Amino acid sequence: MVSVINTVDTSHEDMIHDAQMDYYGTRLATCSSDRSVKIFDVRNGGQILIADLRGHEGPVWQVAWAHPMYGNILASCSYDRKVIIWKEENGTWEKTHEHTGHDSSVNSVCWAPHDYGLILACGSSDGAISLLTYTGEGQWEVKKINNAHTIGCNAVSWAPAVVPGSLIDQPSGQKPNYIKKFASGGCDNLIKLWKEEEDGQWKEEQKLEAHSDWVRDVAWAPSIGLPTSTIASCSQDGRVFIWTCDDTSGNTWSPKLLHKFSDVVWHVSWSITANILAVSGGDNKVTLWKESVDGQWVCISDVNKGQGSVSASVTEGQQNEQ
Amino acid sequence: MEELDGEPTVTLIPGVNSKKQMCFDWGPGEMLVCETSFNKKEKSETEPGCPFIYIIRKDIDVYSQILRKLFNESHGIFVGLQRIEEELTGKSRKAQLVRVSKNYRSVIRACMEEMHQVAIAAKDPASGLQFSSQVSILSAMELIWNLCEILFIEVAPAGPLLLHLLDWVRLHVCEVDSLLADVLGSENPSKHESFWKLPGNTQTLTELELKWQHWHEECERHLQDSTFAASPHLESLCKIMLGDEAALLEQKELLNNWYHFLVTRLLYSHPTVKPIDLHLYAQSSLDLFLGGESSPEPLDNILLAAFEFDIHQVIKECSIALSNWWFVAHLTDLLDHCKLLQSHNLYFGSNMREFLLLEYASGLFAHHSLWQLGVDYFDYCPELGRVSLELHIERIPLSTEQKALKVLRICEQRQMTEQVRSICKILAMKAVRNNRLGSALSWSIRAKDAAFATLVSDRFLKDYCERGSFSDLDLIDNLGPAMMLSDRLTFLGKYREFHRFYGEKRLTDAASLLLSLMTSQIAPRSFWVILLIDALPLLEEKEVVFSAEQTYELMRCLEDFASRRPVWREPGVQRLQEDVENTKLEMLRLALARNLGRAIIKEGSLEGS
Numbered sequence: 001m002v003s004v005i006n007t008v009d010t011s012h013e014d015m016i017h018d019a020q021m022d023y024y025g026t027r028l029a030t031c032s033s034d035r036s037v038k039i040f041d042v043r044n045g046g047q048i049l050i051a052d053l054r055g056h057e058g059p060v061w062q063v064a065w066a067h068p069m070y071g072n073i074l075a076s077c078s079y080d081r082k083v084i085i086w087k088e089e090n091g092t093w094e095k096t097h098e099h100t101g102h103d104s105s106v107n108s109v110c111w112a113p114h115d116y117g118l119i120l121a122c123g124s125s126d127g128a129i130s131l132l133t134y135t136g137e138g139q140w141e142v143k144k145i146n147n148a149h150t151i152g153c154n155a156v157s158w159a160p161a162v163v164p165g166s167l168i169d170q171p172s173g174q175k176p177n178y179i180k181k182f183a184s185g186g187c188d189n190l191i192k193l194w195k196e197e198e199d200g201q202w203k204e205e206q207k208l209e210a211h212s213d214w215v216r217d218v219a220w221a222p223s224i225g226l227p228t229s230t231i232a233s234c235s236q237d238g239r240v241f242i243w244t245c246d247d248t249s250g251n252t253w254s255p256k257l258l259h260k261f262s263d264v265v266w267h268v269s270w271s272i273t274a275n276i277l278a279v280s281g282g283d284n285k286v287t288l289w290k291e292s293v294d295g296q297w298v299c300i301s302d303v304n305k306g307q308g309s310v311s312a313s314v315t316e317g318q319q320n321e322q
Numbered sequence: 323m324e325e326l327d328g329e330p331t332v333t334l335i336p337g338v339n340s341k342k343q344m345c346f347d348w349g350p351g352e353m354l355v356c357e358t359s360f361n362k363k364e365k366s367e368t369e370p371g372c373p374f375i376y377i378i379r380k381d382i383d384v385y386s387q388i389l390r391k392l393f394n395e396s397h398g399i400f401v402g403l404q405r406i407e408e409e410l411t412g413k414s415r416k417a418q419l420v421r422v423s424k425n426y427r428s429v430i431r432a433c434m435e436e437m438h439q440v441a442i443a444a445k446d447p448a449s450g451l452q453f454s455s456q457v458s459i460l461s462a463m464e465l466i467w468n469l470c471e472i473l474f475i476e477v478a479p480a481g482p483l484l485l486h487l488l489d490w491v492r493l494h495v496c497e498v499d500s501l502l503a504d505v506l507g508s509e510n511p512s513k514h515e516s517f518w519k520l521p522g523n524t525q526t527l528t529e530l531e532l533k534w535q536h537w538h539e540e541c542e543r544h545l546q547d548s549t550f551a552a553s554p555h556l557e558s559l560c561k562i563m564l565g566d567e568a569a570l571l572e573q574k575e576l577l578n579n580w581y582h583f584l585v586t587r588l589l590y591s592h593p594t595v596k597p598i599d600l601h602l603y604a605q606s607s608l609d610l611f612l613g614g615e616s617s618p619e620p621l622d623n624i625l626l627a628a629f630e631f632d633i634h635q636v637i638k639e640c641s642i643a644l645s646n647w648w649f650v651a652h653l654t655d656l657l658d659h660c661k662l663l664q665s666h667n668l669y670f671g672s673n674m675r676e677f678l679l680l681e682y683a684s685g686l687f688a689h690h691s692l693w694q695l696g697v698d699y700f701d702y703c704p705e706l707g708r709v710s711l712e713l714h715i716e717r718i719p720l721s722t723e724q725k726a727l728k729v730l731r732i733c734e735q736r737q738m739t740e741q742v743r744s745i746c747k748i749l750a751m752k753a754v755r756n757n758r759l760g761s762a763l764s765w766s767i768r769a770k771d772a773a774f775a776t777l778v779s780d781r782f783l784k785d786y787c788e789r790g791s792f793s794d795l796d797l798i799d800n801l802g803p804a805m806m807l808s809d810r811l812t813f814l815g816k817y818r819e820f821h822r823f824y825g826e827k828r829l830t831d832a833a834s835l836l837l838s839l840m841t842s843q844i845a846p847r848s849f850w851v852i853l854l855i856d857a858l859p860l861l862e863e864k865e866v867v868f869s870a871e872q873t874y875e876l877m878r879c880l881e882d883f884a885s886r887r888p889v890w891r892e893p894g895v896q897r898l899q900e901d902v903e904n905t906k907l908e909m910l911r912l913a914l915a916r917n918l919g920r921a922i923i924k925e926g927s928l929e930g931s
Binding site for chain 2: 003009012014015021042089090114216222225267271273278284285
């Protein structure tokens, strides 16, 4: 049974483009075409406006919360080509950094796993991807990957942090040798996997080809301890693919078609334990998918909008058993 | 592959325009839904969208006060069952498992009773109705569980089987006053019980069957002889006792449901029914009772599946019909202990038991205090329990220090070092932001986070520079081996030690320590001048504290420092500070020179004597 437990009136004056819960589900960040970013305290079914952040000069497309160990930090990206990083200092939210290195709309921002430090990836319509790394004392170092995708980059998503080799406790003070990777999706119909080399430069590691139109979103699934990596991608072509790679036997990614929808698919996202994939499409519905016994992906629910009360209970994974 | 039973259900979110597109995101325990327009254009052509964001949850039963007790108590039974698994051997195993099953059922009944009271006492009819429906659901759950207990756990053989079924039905049928009801309900069964002579029964099934045959034939003879012709009531009664279905069905109003009909029918026609034959009678009883007027409800299908001994079907149907995972998770776990489930390899959880337990436990994590129960459930899921726990436990809001400590303890007990580190870092950061440096330092140490420890130590040192004193002395003085976590922290600890030596008048120790702090390179650049100036009072003591050798060292440090100081400075205050510093350094040079002289003399004299 699914129930609405809270309805937050954001008072945005124009279309909302993104809404993100913070790490603990206590705060909600929203952004809109009205150029503002708002933060609400939503504990216990309440809604208290904590901040109304102005600074963008165009519609704001996405917001992303950083890991709480870095404090209360939120990133936003906008049509105005800017990425703004907001921080809560002494109880008030303010702009702590502004990144203006792109020539077009910045479409997507994604924070790296906290193990890597405070790093933000940004994908833009100018085809470039920039990586902002916090180096301390209010300073951010920028690395840019130009022409990551021709025409434009629509989405970026980090791979979960996995320590290569053995997982023994590292001696204190030493950072384990992480291999940093992320995926990006673009208007060249491709999904690209990027890897940081030893010299700190980012290199294109792989190209995943299967879509026949712009890739709108990519989502790298959280790690559940299995030796496989999984990425979901969706596209203007109405298809959603699940890409898997067996980490032990090398670097080959194989796509599996989740479904061909009748309209553009805009957004894919994984639940925190990676067992459910949510797909938002142009058909005004959100569908939830789960993997079944034999590796087939099964739709377990359609979340739709409509008048009237919540209807029959959601049928869960029981249909998946042999 | 088994085909899907049907299209997935559509869940409607109330009050939202279905013509617009929907934006969706996962929260840690909930889902966010709002209206949006995906086609990113600079100006929105249509009217501005709806400003509402809907926060949606599954499994909100978790929030019911009364059900909470059910969750708490069943948790105890669950954990107990996992723990005694190794001890469950031999003949007593079945008895113990039955006992566990009865425990679960009594917990359900207690919850039902409480909810019933609340339903009666409810002030407004709407909530009263809601509670009543909850009571029915709980009652259905207990009904199903009870049947499963009889068929799967107790594994009653022919003979006792019917008695158990009689008890089962009796427990769930309301008492009605009427002679016929008595016949159908309590009277005859007890007559039969004594007839059958319960536990300690030495008669074999065959002997019982013979006796029953004998009695049955006698009844039939009476009917044939029209013994009861005078009273249609008694005749009807006789027919019923012969298991005449038509006669039984005539009393339909007194039979609440088809399974009541089934058991009564069996009682009079096939009391020694074998478990494997049950399903035939069950299906026909259902069909006869419904009489083609209505179709089976979900509950009916579940019971039928149970009579067919199709455990998987029972679990599947229950999962669909019920709104939360509590029932199927606990029942399946118990059945697994009875070794009744074949291993089904699922992507999530190596078997169905684990799959259901994971779902149930995940739901608990949405609640601010029930999450603690969830921890134990994850512990008993060997495949994915640990990683699920890792992912969920990090998302628990650390609203109070107490809660944070509780979470940490759980992680530490399970050697979840990554989570411990992460949580400690979050708490350290929070403390720093609230200027609680001592707290921040202890969290950094617990997190073994050298970088953060350095950051906090720097803050301490900065505070000292500004105020001339340290806060949280207790903590710094008792760092112990933790001091080694970072150079800066070591410096902080040692510098405090220097102060302590000086305070205790252990001047030679203080002097040596001060010197080593300067020469070991762990002192931050900004602190050098302070260290040098700290040497002054030691040099001005009556006795010679620094040896000649040490004095040479100090002189070298001084010149080293002086030569490296940046010449360019901002005018104004900095200039003033620089002047003050310069004066002090001059004084130091003087004092060093003087000390050198005294030291040489002192050492020279000693050597001589």
